[in-house]
Amino acid sequence: MGKTDIGPPDFRNFLPPIIKKNYGKWKYHRILEPGVLVHVSETGKEVYTVRMGSGRLVTVDFIREVCDLADKYSDGYLRFTSRHNVEFLLTDKKKIAPLKKELAAKGWPIGGTGHSVTSIVHTQGWVHCHTPATDASGVVKSVMDELFEYFGSHKLPAQVRIALACCLNMCGAVHCSDIAILGVHTKLPKVDHETLRNVCEIPTTIAACPTGAIRPHPDKEKKSVIVNPERCMYCGNCYTMCPAMPLADGEGDGISIWVGGKVSNARHTPMFSRLAIPYLPNNPPRWPEVTSAIKNIVEVYAKHANKYERIGEWIERVGWERFFKLTGIEFTPLHIDDYKLSTTTFRNTTQFKWG
């Protein structure tokens, strides 16, 4: 039996010598071109980073291929970024061009630096999750195909961080992204009364609902629960607690789009993403409604925002009423919050634009 609790391997054993020697001594960096950075140390040493875009769902064959390149170009070292990109750390500037050539031959894109759209952080979707309202990898691939030109360039006003979560559990915590793609269920849980009495605790199931929509079944003999359709907002928490309440639905499930969030403290404080589009249908394999909606938002933003303005900062400056006008996105009653603290989102002023 393997030893337990040995913890993660010490990162120091995985640092390239150039990094070890200049650890904590970096002075500044430059982006030489999209996807290629140089970091300069107090010692005068330089390390070159070539950043390559990657899906997060990858196979051992892919990893081995990446390793082959790292053996050849970066002395057997590499790292991944917090957004699934792969980074080769080079000490020899002359190796950048041949590495780029090999990456291009494999169809692996270089970019994700500066004012770009970098790789999308996402969840499992239909590939592995048990509560998804949409797929993850397929939607992400389709969106990145559509926005491909923005990955390997610096032509946006600022960086655009896109994230996808396939249900409200939000394993990808997409709630503070420039653009968030969020899977939503829109149909009530289908209570399987026969199974529920055997596999679920009724008080726990009732307590699981954040809006108090679940009640004991009026027929006590049934030892089950019922759902009040007026109060259910399809969060799926009851299903997480009780497998007899599935709410996935081939027709009802779809995608909502949220915009304007950020986590960085630069300029504006961190912001939550806000609802832009409440529902778009799941339309595999290419989700055309989703990809075109996102492309539209990115392009309208690129056209109207000032330099260094993230999407949320741009919207805050021009106002949400203008955001809806410029993007042509319909404002609906669903955009008006009706959960906790909803009144904090209402307009307490006569100051607004006509669109």
Next chain:
Amino acid sequence: MRMAKSETPLLDELEKGPWPSFVKDIKRVAERKPMAKDLLRQLELSYKDKIGHWKHGGIVGVTGYGGGVIGRYSDRPDLFPNVAHFHTMRINHPSGWFYTTKALRTICDIWDRHGSGLTNMHGSTGDIILLGTFTEHLQPCFDELSEAGFDLGGSGSALRTPSACVGPARCEWACYDTLDACNDVTHEFQDYLHRPMWPYKFKIKFSGCPNDCVAAIARSDLAVIGTWRDKIRVDQAAVQAYVAGEISPAAGGGGKKAKFDIQKDVIELCPTRCMEWNGKKLTIYNDDCTRCMHCINVMPEALRPGKDTGVTILVGGKAPILEGALMSWVLIPFMKFESPYQEFKDLAEKIWEWWDENGKMRERLGEVIERMSMRKFLDAMGLPAVPQMVKTPRYNPYIFF
């Protein structure tokens, strides 16, 4: 000869386009691995039905651990017997996601022997995710991983694998050693990571500066974000070089042709307007600076964080489930942060004790504080109330004197 008809016509569409295709990648593994092949066939069915085909949960694991493995079973094992089980193993990543190719190849070999060959590099929390294996392979797979120096990550109502930005390894803005802190803290709290015993999950993230590249403020119950309390370091000659157009602004991230206008791009975008440029000299009124990083981001060769560095500790961040999304808020405006991080570890233990005592099932730290009040939480932590904790004082007059 006629080509055999594809079993995955919908997924095949995702082989097209310029972005790397996960379908193409999985297909080549599917040539030698029936598990990868059935995964694609089941995914194809999902694309047709617009619904997932995994059953709810399933409790599986390895000896000595309460988590780290996510049980997964197909709801159509009749059609896809090779993914009847498709359990996931979460593996602790090294801080900053640095690897040698030797270590990565070792993981690949183990996963080739015991699993589907599919992975996530990396999962949302930061772990290496080994995606899909049968129950009987879990223990032998873990044994080999452990032999190779890797351990399981967290799952369930436990401490989740902490993660850190690249930090001092390759960033000039790191205000503390995020990698060492993350590694140290993860080793210290192995028991909480591997044996779920709390009301719900708990996440810790380490960002080296207010740019917050690991999204600590949004995605962790306990966020550790680097900052400083003295002055921004200024190289006036370099400022002039930026103004003269000799250095690209934003390290060149705004495009080759990006022009630089110090008044417009820096002074006027400073959220506190704490800077002045008189044509020769940049003056920063540091007392008014809130250390947002914008000026430093735009002029990295001229401006640097101060030297009296440390961290701001924030608590309560989380995704929506259960009561709605929260961003973490300031608990300790400044703490020196050096090995062995004892003050931080004591604080974490204190937080967990309070949360464990007061939290209901599936209630995250932020939600318990919201329900019980920040004041009670501060009392329990023995921390003073300071104005840095709030955007504004209360406006409702119902005060518990």
